[in-house]
Amino acid sequence: MKKIKYENESKLYDDINEYIKDKNFDILLISTPRVMKEIFDDRLIKTNKNILISSRMLRKNDDDNVYIELINNDVYSVTVDGPSGSGKSTVCKLISNILNIEYLDTGSMYRSLAYFCLKENINLEDEEEVMHVLNNFEITFESSKIKVNGEFLRDKIRTNDVSMAASKVSTYYSVRERLVEIQRQIASNKAIIIDGRDAGTNILKNADYKFYLDASPEVRAKRRFNEQKDDSSYETILKDIKLRDEQDKNRKYAPLKRAEDAVYINSDDMNIDEVVEKIIEIIRGRNVL
Ligand SMILES: Nc1ncnc2c1ncn2[C@@H]1O[C@H](COP(=O)(O)OP(=O)(O)O)[C@@H](O)[C@H]1O
Numbered sequence: 439m440k441k442i443k444y445e446n447e448s449k450l451y452d453d454i455n456e457y458i459k460d461k462n463f464d465i466l467l468i469s470t471p472r473v474m475k476e477i478f479d480d481r482l483i484k485t486n487k488n489i490l491i492s493s494r495m496l497r498k499n500d501d502d503n504v505y506i507e508l509i510n511n512d513v514y515s516v517t518v519d520g521p522s523g524s525g526k527s528t529v530c531k532l533i534s535n536i537l538n539i540e541y542l543d544t545g546s547m548y549r550s551l552a553y554f555c556l557k558e559n560i561n562l563e564d565e566e567e568v569m570h571v572l573n574n575f576e577i578t579f580e581s582s583k584i585k586v587n588g589e590f591l592r593d594k595i596r597t598n599d600v601s602m603a604a605s606k607v608s609t610y611y612s613v614r615e616r617l618v619e620i621q622r623q624i625a626s627n628k629a630i631i632i633d634g635r636d637a638g639t640n641i642l643k644n645a646d647y648k649f650y651l652d653a654s655p656e657v658r659a660k661r662r663f664n665e666q667k668d669d670s671s672y673e674t675i676l677k678d679i680k681l682r683d684e685q686d687k688n689r690k691y692a693p694l695k696r697a698e699d700a701v702y703i704n705s706d707d708m709n710i711d712e713v714v715e716k717i718i719e720i721i722r723g724r725n726v727l
């Protein structure tokens with residue numbers, strides 16, 4: 439890692455460009471003083487072959503130095519499991535951007551299936567009917583997002599009703615078997631971060647880095663309530679979160695649990711940046727700052 443004293447903006451760019459000249463790397467990780475964060479948000483230094491990442495949130499102690507690190511983007515896998523609202527998808531999206539790796543949200547697959555089951559008035563108690571819907575699915579992975587039958591489903595799969603139905607359809611063995619097979623295919627041969635309930639315990643048992651994100655049901659319900667995705671009350675959301683925890687943790691196949699080798703992070707008293715920072719420090723194998 440190279441440390442450059444920040445004196446003025448253009449000298450800094452010159453110094454960085456001089457440092458990276460002719461060096462072979464995939465990612466340039468930059469950590470700046472907080473006062474400079476907007477500069478790196480707005481201005482990416484373009485070089486002919488390198489990607490520049492502004493990692494402003496990675497700094498603990500503010501000083502006048504800019505730390506730069508050259509990274510080779512090898513193939514590696516990161517799993518993040520945990521209950522609803524623990525912050526998995528928010529944190530994974532940020533990490534995938536910072537480290538320039540793919541992101542697979544496995545919950546969006548169960549949600550998509552649930553969405554179509556609800557739309558087609560399928561009896562969720564009937565595994566065969568649910569499987570029939572899944573068998574007519576064409577799932578593709580594009581730009582770290584799932585497309586079902588050619589469509590990105592976006593917010594349509596984020597309602598509370600879809601959440602509850604997803605928790606139900608995900609209890610079926612045949613559903614899990616099929617979706618896990620697709621998830622493993624997507625995750626193969628790339629640098630990827632994947633989140634879900636069984637990412638570290640089942641989908642990628644040999645993942646390079648495993649995390650279990652947690653928070654109390656009350657904190658998680660408050661976060662979901664603040665999103666205002668539909669007009670459910672805080673009490674309804676809290677009740678449903680507890681019910682879903684119960685369903686996800688106690689189901690027969692691939693229940694939600696912490697893998698023995700997963701790092702446990704409780705985010706009750708941590709903000710999003712702190713969680714991201716902690717995970718990246720572990721992935722980078724040392725404190726990048
Ligand atoms: N550490 C945190 N502090 C405060 N809010 C958070 C934190 N982590 C996530 N959130 C917020 O909580 C909500 C749920 O997070 P999300 O990433 O969707 O959780 P999950 O994918 O685990 O269900 C989002 O609105 C997100 O912005």
Ligand SMILES: Nc1ccn([C@@H]2O[C@H](COP(=O)(O)OP(=O)(O)O)[C@@H](O)[C@H]2O)c(=O)n1
Nearest residue numbers: 521522523544545548604605608634635636
């Ligand atoms: N790998 C996964 C991912 C999700 N799921 C199920 O799908 C539901 C929705 O997952 P999600 O990750 O989108 O849910 P949130 O944590 O975002 O609320 C969960 O309640 C689980 O029951 C699963 O069983 N296995």
